[in-house]
Amino acid sequence: MRFFYNSLMDYLAERLWLRPALFGVIAVLVVALAMTVDQLFMLPFAFNIEPETIRGLLTIMASAMLTVATFAVSVMLAAYVAAISASTPRAFSIVVADSTSKQAISTFIGAFTFSVVGLIGLNVGFIQSSGRIVLFFATLCVFAVVVGTLIYWIDHVARISTVSSTIDKVQIRAREMLTRHLIHPGHGGTPVFANAQPSERALAVLSRFTGTVQFIDVDALSDLASEIEVTVHVAVRLGDLVGQGTEIAWIYDGPLEAIDDAAKRRISSAIRVGQSRHRSEDPVLALKTLSEIGDRALSPGINDPGTANDILDALVQVFSAAAEASQDAGTSSQHPRVLVPIVDPEAVLTAAFEQIARDGAGFVEVAVHLQHALSVISNCLPAAWADPLRVQSARALERAKAALDHPYDLSRVEAAAKLAAT
Template sequence: MSALWKWNLRQISRQIWVPIAAFAALGLATAAGAVLAKPFLPADLGLKIGADSVGTLLQILASSMLTVTTFSLSIMLSAFGSAAGSATPRAIKLLQEDDVSRSVLATFMGVFIFALAGLIGLQSGVYDASGRLVLFIVTLAVVTAVVVQLVRWIGHLADFGRLGDTLARLETAATAALQERLANPFLGGHRLSLTEAATPGHIIPAPTTGYLQTLDMKGLEQGAKLAGVRLAITVLPGHFVHERAPVAHVLGDKALDEKTERFIASRFVVAETRTYEQDPRFGILALSEVASRALSPAVNDPGTAIGILGRQVRVLAHWHIRPEPELIYPSLSVAELSLGDMMTDAFAAIARDGAGLIEVQIRLQKMLMALYDIDPALFGPEALKLSDRALALAEAALVLDDDKNTLHALNAQLHARRLPADPLGRAT
């Protein structure tokens, strides 16, 4: 069975209508439960504990939840606008998928639907005394859930949509995607060698135009085995593809029939936008976008860019080389994620847009030194390239010779594999 159903199920589960529908189902289940529980409850028990007041409770819930839901929606829209304006529009997706916001809004809207269903049942005579007791008990549980969600919502609103909150979400998304990829660097297949990438056989084009969001590796393995071939997967989630762009090719001279080619192409999920889930570079790029906006003359906030440099280092510091990744799909060879591309995504735009700001340039050089210090063999070559590029940009933009000399000294220290003077030998 194809693994795409799991991907589709995850996408559906993130839709806000899912928990809302669950609360609506709770209202219907309560009506059904009241009928089923009737034989097991004393006829006068509901009267003794005041279950007749359930109608008043439901009316309060119905009227208040509609107001609270409308108010919460306005807050969420305001937070989306704030994130798009102060950070980047690419961060809105993370706010939309915020678990607390979705849970709270779904609870409020679901309770409204539950209250309506209960009122309709009461007015239509569905509930007798025992039924009202069941409805009363469920309503008390629902009221408790509302109180808990209100407390969570009030605490959550203090930071929701603010710049710091948005940056933290972007860093978390980038880190999670990178860690997942590093744990499975070739998505369960072999490493695609340079020779295999440079000698394509039968080429499989993309099914449509857009961004690759995920690959159905299980389906690709099945297709390759049925055709009796090995496949080279040359694109990764986040790549932009079109109908004539190759996404895979056969390793060898064997040709595929049209049906097999269509099946293999359909295992590449292409959509209009990128997602953070399996695309580590997207989170890194989004952080760089925020830094570029902060460095623009209209915003003039170098402090935010300096903070983002630290976040980029924290994300990249998780990079490690797994010696023997698990091989699950022996018929597939997959291109690896490029550390050079990741580091360029993280620092190149900030070096360009902050070229004339000495405080940004100093921090950039020191962050590159920090990465070199973490793992010289892994980060060193790219750190040197980016340091030289940043120095060249700064030389063209800075005015004072003292500032230029400071950056030259930092760049020379990196090339000499020395850290800045510090009693503990650390990059500060």
């Protein structure tokens, strides 16, 4: 259920029509309120606003907001394209989920809808003296909101197309995913090593689909395990590529004769297999997306080692923040009957640093900064990460030795690679 909830939230966050539709509905409700006031309340004092006054304001707003909304959409899409072309296509779903631009466009379209509906109410005669007062002050409020939104949005859209803005958004997502991984290494189940094997009497459950493991619904697996009183041992991890007929789980420690085809289908459905990795649960994908931005900056066509160093700084912040959060929360397991293989530290660190270590080996400033970053991260993460971090440092040093020619450059990298020497 959590996968469908996260997928729904991600889907809605990426849709550009949702907020404008909601704001349009709110605008209609405000005008409907003005119509209702005429029928329910009478003013105890003499106060009247001429229809021409409100009609003029609404006409100006309606004509201006349609133009502004169209302009805002074109600018926003151009900013998205510029941001993705400067980073990586994998960051598109994160960048397009930006709420500020959609908030601005929703405000403009909502103001346009409000103006049109208000004009209809005035011209048809639905809104009388009491309602015109409500509509007048509502128009002033909408006008103030539109002006404030436009000023703020102009400043925001100037930043959204920059690489630093994309890095910030991807960094936040990577920190969230890594923190969740450190707190729930077994996704809520009992974490086990990937090479852990079941007993000989274990009953295998085969995948009904071909693709990539996107989500493991531990709650659903735990419900089934509790009903039948068995242990469910998941055989795959997030991001694993499986084929139809591949073993994805084992069942043991219970009445295996109670496992029928329906139970196997429930287990197969709980281990969701899709076309590609899903960003809502996968820390490796989030870290790889962040690393790809730095790797792209190292391409010969861009040749921007400074951005690669910025990515290394962002990765340091991601690992340190996630480690701090996991130390405060601790590692948790809510479903002891479900065993889930953990994503080992080697895979996480490889996703984060291998691309930059490989393509940045010929840049002395990147090679040195990478060694410093690994050393800082080693002081934040638990002891289980020490050996994989040393392996990453040693690999990066070997790549730098093969890529760098000048003795001084190589000496700088060797001096920075203190982690590899331990």
